[in-house]
Amino acid sequence: MRKFILALLTMVLPACAGGPSHVTGPTSRNPGHPYRWGGTISYHTDQGGLGNQTNAQANSMVAGAFLVWQNVGTASLDVQNQGQLPFDVTAENVMAFQNSLGRCSDSGHPQNSIVYDVDGTILAALGMDNNSVLGFAGIICTDDSAGLYTRGWSVLNGRFIDGQPNAPGHQSISLQSYRAALIHEFGHLIGLGHSQVNVKCLTDSFCRPEELAGVPVMFPVLVDRSGIELTVDDRASLSLLYPDPAFSTTTSRIQGQVVFSDGVTPAQGYNVIARQVVDPARTAVSSVSGFLFTAGTGNPLMPDGNDTNLFFGSRDTNLIGFYDIAGLPPGDYTVEVEAINNSGQFPFVGSRGVGPVGESLGFQFKMPGRCRVQYLHPPSTPDDDCAARSILTLRAGELLNTGTDVVLLGTPERYDQWEDGP
Template sequence: MKTFKHQVLSILLVATGTAAFTTAVQGADALAICNPGQPYLWAGGGVNIPFNPDQGDLNTPAIDNATGVALVQQAFNNWTAGGPFGVPTSATYTNAGHLPVDVDISNFGPWLNPVAPDGLSAIVFDADGQIFDLLFGVNSGILGFAGPEWGDPGTCTITEGSSFLNGPAFTDLIAAEDVMTHEFGHYSNLGHVELNGQLFLFSEGGDTSGPTPDDPFAFGGPLSGELESMYPFYFGPGSGTLSPNADDQASIATLYPGAGFFASTGSISGTIYAPDGVTRLSGVNIIARNVADPMMDAVSTFSGAYTDETGQADPNVGVYTLNNLTPGAEYVVFVDVVTAAAGRFSNPILSPLPGPEEYWNADEDSTNPPDAVLDATLVVPVAGTPTSGVDIVFNQPGPGDPLPVGDDGFVQLSLPFTYTICGQDFNSVFINANGNLTFGSSSGDFSESAADMLAGPPRIAGLWDDLNPSAGGIVTYDESDSSFTVIYDGVPEFFATGSNSFDITLSRTNNHIDIEYGDISATDGLAGVSCGGSITSGTEAGSDLTALQDDADLDGGRINLHNSTAVYEQFPGSGNDLSNETLLFNGTTDYNDEWLGKSNKARMVGLPFSSDSIQKYTEIEPAGADIDWFRFKVPAGKTLSVEIVNGQLDTLIGLIAPDGSQFLDDDGGSGLLSALQIPGTMKGTYYLAVTTFPDFDFTGAGFSGGRYVLEIELIDGIILSLGDDDSVEVPLGFSFPFQGGSYSSVFVNSNGNLTFG
């Protein structure tokens, strides 16, 4: 038997009015893949998939056991043909009886991490939230997780599933059913999709309804019923999560088809190719929209949906099929950038795409790129007969062609060689309208800042400013076997002010960077090179670039990038001295934490400690196979503060005191970063482990990686936890006379004052 517990974890994270579902196994419309082309499935076509609800309340006292179990059954029924939404599937779900215990903080371990199958598929009600508080931290915002738990690789059959539900989060019955419906999609082995949810203003990333910048279809919003249940963000009660739409129905009916499903519906299939017309690409989001009903009758999938492989030897790589289409309807089919973070999807998302988003059209041919990316040929599916050969080959403009970056837009181009920046290899580059190149993701940001230069993707800024190529000038490129040059010629600032000309050249030899300036009319802007947020500390200071170049001219001629993860200069509105200058940078280096040592032995550090500098660079690399250990001596009677203050990873820290007591934190710091404050320290050596979620066993098997900045310090006193406009009452230990009264405590207010009483 095979366990999927840690592979299919699905979490609902609440964040400022929305919530994010995340998963962690490789597969597009299926979480668990058995063999290439074959997902794991519940037996018998999914008929009578069992579940075993908890004995306790869902939320004490708001939702008792009977109500909770009824909600579970209703949420499962939402995925069935006999349920309220008539899903065309053979899947049904059966309550196989209560668990033998009321699962709570005292006994949840075997249900979370079973050592062997037990014949039960647990739906755990964490009525008081203590299990979730222990696993993820107090007020983590995590509402639940679910998925297949055990499977038989010999038959590719799921044998048991599980789900944990955070009871205190479910005071609203509609929200509870919403979340359960999404989670029970995972329980059935469905992965996340991105179709309509990305069109909502507050979604992660945001997108248009066609290939960007084309936006031909109107989105009614999450309360219009157009939102797919398996989108990785939750927009609140009534947003449509409990009602599987055409895309969700396609996903589950493909795994567990109802009688006549394939005979009565249409399908479109094809292959996604790189610009060479030969290399098949998995992890690309493909969408089909009925032009007469583009939001309600739309389906998406990922290329290579049912394989974990990406190599060309696997015939499933790059192949896609869109099911549950209306026979006789007219559909546009297009490839689409995934705007939500790639880690929220079960599929290995291809990012960045090797070319612009585009419609399929009749001129699509491996021997004839580029075709017109915004020209669509309508596809009319036929019931019971798949429409095949709808292949899409990514396009790339030729050297000298104007690049359609528009105002605040971008174009992604393949490079003629592999370019390495800060130890990361890239085969493509994003050319952004606002005067900079980025790697790994685009940037439409027109408000340049040092903070964004350090926190964003790896970036080379010739003149990062609010430029407007749509109002004048040209952005184009040239290339050879050994160089790649992006040319900004006569480009004005927004609206149409002035003229700015410069070239950025990437060299294959030593990964050098040359920026040559013509006339520059802009007085503000930002220029330089940054390794991006996964490598910088976030505190790197700016420099005088022309002065650095003058110094470099005396010693080799190139600005040294080996000693800093970012070298840049920001011009706040005057002092831009780049006109007709040349900046030459040597290649960047591969920053690493070799000073920590190669083994898992704890490195002794003195306090206070900070890994902000390059000399004390700290990182989790490679993701999923690294953990960092530290040890340090602490006197008695202090408050120990340990915090990850910067990083673009989901950290997890564990601290062991001299007496063996242990402290754990997941997201106690900023965002997904970790922090611990330990008052009343004991004298001796403390041990600290830094890893990433969900590596609660501290083996290094986390899901994310990259640089982090660790700070450890000792404080005389007690750290008070205060929010915005918050207050904490602190006992004084004595009687304090004030304004005719006597007080034994004081209120410390976050707005900078003390009050009594």
């Protein structure tokens, strides 16, 4: 299996959560809510080509990538192509263009600009390695009081699809993989962060086809997949941000807390996955505990030295361990908690971050206690087997939020005995 780093992110704003990209903080009228676009998302495309693709072919790829998201039936997402940028963005003018986009009070710019870097020279001019960065998407301007995105841009690197063979000094990928990268990038532009489902397809050598098919498009690393279809997790993330009325009535939802062995102390930064019993590899939706809470200030359990006064995320301490898994097709489910990938070649931190801790603080917690994977199994007892799990039966339109707290078994009493901070 080939793996490419989706070096996108160089998000202009530091991203804050897994699920949504950014969550409103204290400057918002409504803290603890994901940022999103208000109304129609419009974009303008660059003039010129992209690698060996003509301008028309590039436009078609861009529209097709947005369409993958627009086609999600449980979401209401309106994306419109408003035509071309007024000039061809090149290595010579991109810095001036970037600076002008950064003047957020100047309303004379497109809401979103999609820049075609025909041969990688634009990325090089922006100081990036055009042999490893496929492109990036970033939010430039926001209305923080309202929790809305107001301007973004994306630069796509054509060097990867210029027809040259893949070689050590010149990475090339198939158009199919490039399209997958575009869908991922535009997921960020729409407001989605990264998701971790079936992480063994990255970390283990053996990954079954159905497990590969369950790896989300918004997984932090691009893994080869036969198709580039959204997974249940991708559709759920989008639908939570832009719900169609049918979303809450046709799907099921589980909300709860991840807590330590004492049953009350909340645990932020763990990956929670609901898996359907009859199709666990593919019908699976994730949420990161504490995804709405700031990774910094206000969490009494954050290791010393990380009490940063972050801009994003709620200070409501009731949200420290909170998880929210929506978009589940009705059926029988188990719920499990695991660590977010924290080692190896691609730890999910920084630009590959999943959840507020990894993205903002640059590390991920390992699982505390004695279970590598911890299942929901209420009422849990200290001598529970790690494999003990409950099966939840969910009906359409149901929100289950009682008996849903996952207790991490065998955790030491004091946090700093097991934390795996920097």
